[in-house]
Amino acid sequence: MGDRIGRVCVIGAGVMGAGIAAQVANAGVPVLLLDVAGEGPDRSAIAREAVARMVKAEPAPFMSKQAAGLVEIGNIEDDLTKVALCDWIVEAVVERLDVKQSLYARLETVRRPGSAISSNTSTIPLAKLVEGRSEAFVADFLITHFFNPPRYMRLLEVVSGPKTRPEVAAKVEAFADRAMGKRIVHAKDRPGFIANRIGTYWIQVAVNAAMDLGLTVEEADAIGGRPMGVPKTGIFGLIDLVGLDLMPLLQKSLGSSLAPDDPFHASLRTLQLVEKMIAEGHIGRKGKGGFYRINREKGGVREVIDLVTGEYRPEIKSVPPKGDLAALVATKGKIGEFAWGLLGRTLGYAAALVPEVAEDIVAIDDAMKLGYNWKFGPFELIDQLGTANFVRRLEQEGSAVPALLKLAGERSLYRVENGRRQYFGLDGEYHDIVRSEGVLLLEDIKLGSQPLLKNGSAALWNIGDGVTALEFTGKMNALDSDVMELIAKAIPLVQRHHKALIIYSDARNFSAGANLGFALFAVNIAAWGEIEKLVAAGQQAYKALKYAPFPVVAAPAGMALGGGCEILLHADAVQAHAETYIGLVETGVGLIPAWGGCGEMIDRWTHSGRLPKGPMPSVARIFEIVGTATVSKSAAEARDYLFLRDRDGITMNRDRLLADAKAKALSLAEGYVPPEASQYRLPGASGRVALRFAAERFHRLGLATDYDLIVSDTLAELLSGGSADLLDDVSEAELLALERQGFMARIRDGRSQVRIEHMLETGKPLRN
Incomplete structure (x- = not known):
């Protein structure tokens, strides 16, 4: 079979399984997606509908339309024998041991010897999964725990059993790394592995602390969000994103499998508010809203649930505390109490899990940064607080001090020595962080x-x-x-x-x-010469790069x-x-591209062979792409x-x-050898009229505003070559001059200035 994975089978077409299959297809590798047989005439309807949903979904699981074509659908009753053609079989069925073991028994009769088999489980120990299987099956088996959505979440926790062949694990890891874009974190065969073990505990501690201290949802998210390097959703926003209905399932799964003395149990509470929300369908973004919701009946007002009354009210923005992490936990009152209550317990718990869940602190930090989008891992956060200060505060409140932190004493958990970043190990020594071959940061x-x-x-x-x-x-x-x-x-x-x-x-x-803040400042003081100077400097710099002798x-x-x-x-x-x-989005703020982008696009489309010959087809296509501020949703789509x-x-x-x-x-x-200077054959005045007609059609359909027409007319003049005739060649310098002229005309217009200001304030385009 060799060490190459050329075809993959994913069994289980739920959200996770289908997403894994899509990411395999994004890598350009054929994938077989199977689920149970349907009762109707289309026995593969479940897998087929899963692919159909992904094609329409936003954010898109597929990176391109071509990727969707690499997914073959089927069902496990009629098509299970096809797994014999696959080099890697990924099981992503329901989290029930009996269902998984029954599937493995069937797989053992049809799979090709030496093919890798893995489970996407996050709760069931590997040893339990392979009970009753042959030695050959066990040797080819491992756990590959993806995070949802598989396209966008870079973490892959890999668990190998004591009998897993190293070459099988290496083959799967190499494919997941290079082809699927995952960073591999080696976890031990423990409940919840790394990220979910710590992440679930962190969320529970945060919710408990917020309720105990009488914080609002907004206050808790402001304190426990960006100041701690947590995504802007904050904690309650993250619960909404994942789904409140998953909280009891994760709690039950981990609670039933962890040792009785694990601190996880002390964080478990029956929260009547959460039970009520789940019962009423307020399970987060996939339901009728969660801790946050958008009230459509009140004009799209964002509302927040009151943690005391359980009733929704308008959101009250809470400003994140300023200062470093050490200052935050030292703050008097409920802000500091919540910050320390959350960090002290969560970071202490993470430290106590070395080496239970992973061999070193780097694996745990990577898991939390990649699996939960933390900016800093637990041990990086401890360093921000100061290891000695962190330990001292744990001791003051009578909390257990993890062995790793006792060993570190006054020392930091990370350091830089001789230009290399090092981490502190359980042997009391520092070790270089070693990157995988082919990784350069x-x-x-x-x-x-x-x-x-x-x-x-x-x-x-x-x-x-x-x-x-x-x-x-x-x-x-x-x-x-x-x-x-x-x-x-x-x-x-x-x-x-x-x-x-x-x-x-x-x-x-x-x-x-471009720095729109500078542009708006220059507009406000009427520094038109400075703006034009920046436009010209950008053009010169970009062309210097294009024609550089290297x-x-x-x-x-x-x-x-x-x-x-x-x-x-x-x-x-x-x-x-x-x-x-990728996209040329200038029209969204009432401007046009002015650093040579239009000329380069003309050059590409003219010589692409994708359109009929002549100047008009390529110019019309670029007018559409630039005029609508089109942005590719992936690198593949950018092509x-x-x-x-x-x-x-x-x-x-x-x-x-x-x-x-x-x-x-x-x-x-x-x-x-540098490229030769470009020359353009553009459609002239007649082409500009045709482009204007197209823009007016959009305007009549209500897809373009009055000012959009003016911006598009400036773009049309540029793309058609200004005053040039159809028979004239337009030089690169002449096209750059048209860019500068058009850009300056638009930035002097107050309507563009309003668009720029709105973009800077909201991050969203204004349709004026």
Whole structure:
């Protein structure tokens, strides 16, 4: 069979199983999705309906329409023999031991020897699952615990049994890592494994503490949310997202399997309010609302449940406390009491689970950051509080001090030594954090080096082998004059001493585009010359990158919008993370792209071979994409809009993006020749009339506002070549001049200024 996984079977087409199948398909690998046979004429209706739901779902489990076509559906009565063609079989059926064991007995008769079998369970011990199975089956069996939704949650907890063949586990882990984009965390065969064991306890402690102290939902989420590095949902918002109905199930499952002296039991309470909410269907976002809800009958007002009366009331915004974590827990009154009550118990519990659930603190921190989207893991939070201070406070209140923290004493749990990040182990020594082969992180490089260039918005780093990395560092990686200035300085430096340049950031988002805050400030003081100067500087910087005497590779992840998209369009190549969302969105704030993006899109669509020949088809397609501020929902979908080309690469695992981009840059460096300057044949005045007619049709249908028509007309003038005739060639410089002219016309308009202000205040576009 070899060590390659070329086909996968997922059994169980529920939300989780279907999502796992979709992520396999996103990797470009065929997957067989099976469920029980239906009673009607379509015996595979359950699996078929699951795929149909995913095609329509938002957020989308599939990264592209092509991925959905890789899913073959079936049922376990008629199609179970097809698992013999599969290299990995993932069981994701109901969490009942008898059901799983019955399925395994059937699988044993049809699977191919050596194929991997795994369960997606989060509650049943591996030893129980394989009872009664043959030695060969046990040797090929492991647990692969995905988190929901499988496309977007990067954590995969892997549990191997004492008899699991290492080569089988390695094969599954390699596929899940490189093809499915997961970071593997090795967990031990204990109830709840790592993330759910700690996460469920954390949620229970938070709810109990909020009720005991008389906090409101908003107050608890403000204290226990962003100040602690928890997602903006906060704790009660997270319960709504996951579903209140899952809380009793997780509590029962863990409560029945943990040792009687486990602190988890002390956190268990019967909460009448929660029972009432579940009974009435207030189970969160998937129901009629939960702790939060949107009251449609009152015009979409956001409401919050009162933890005392159980009645809904309008939400009262609560401002998160300021200051560091140590100051937060030291705050007098219920704010500090809640913060310490939550952190003291949760972090102490996590520390006590080493080595019960994992061998080291890194695995636990990774599990909580990736599985629950915490910004910091439990042990990173302890370091923020100070290990000695944390232990001292536990002792003062009479709480047990975990052995790991006693051993650490005054020492931190993480440190940087000789440019390497290290963690504190149970042997009392520090150990290097070792990355997997093929993983390269800029945060690691920074520990042992200084930037080659740096200013307030960008930095240039040497990442080895003659390759440099340009990093944006402003808020949301916004682009401003500092970025353009650093690009201008970086090009001659790279040319003299290096082989290639990568544009990359470890941040969640590549770039949200130009710094609109600066633009609005400049508008308010009528600094039109400064605005035009920034537009010109951006054009010069991007064209300098395009025509640099060395290859430039962009490596985006997350949002790459506006100017962030335009810099991708000027790169020789792109190596994008699969979860990259790309678009020219300027029309949403009443502007047009002005850093060369339209010209690059014209060049791509004209030579793509996807449209009929002639200037009008490509220009019309770009007018539609840019005029509607289209954003791709994945890197794969970005190819549909030619934000990415077929030759651009896609990396599934975020941790591998920089290494993949570096490899691409080095492959281009040998014998590199810059591209030739572009010339455009545009449709002229007649083309502009046709584009205007299309925009007016949208306006008549109510899909465009009056001001949208004006913005689209400016875009149409640019794309049609301004005053150029159909027979004229338009140079790159002439098109850039049209961009500047159109951009300045629109930013001087008060209606664009209102749109910009609204976007800065709300993060949402205004339709005026």
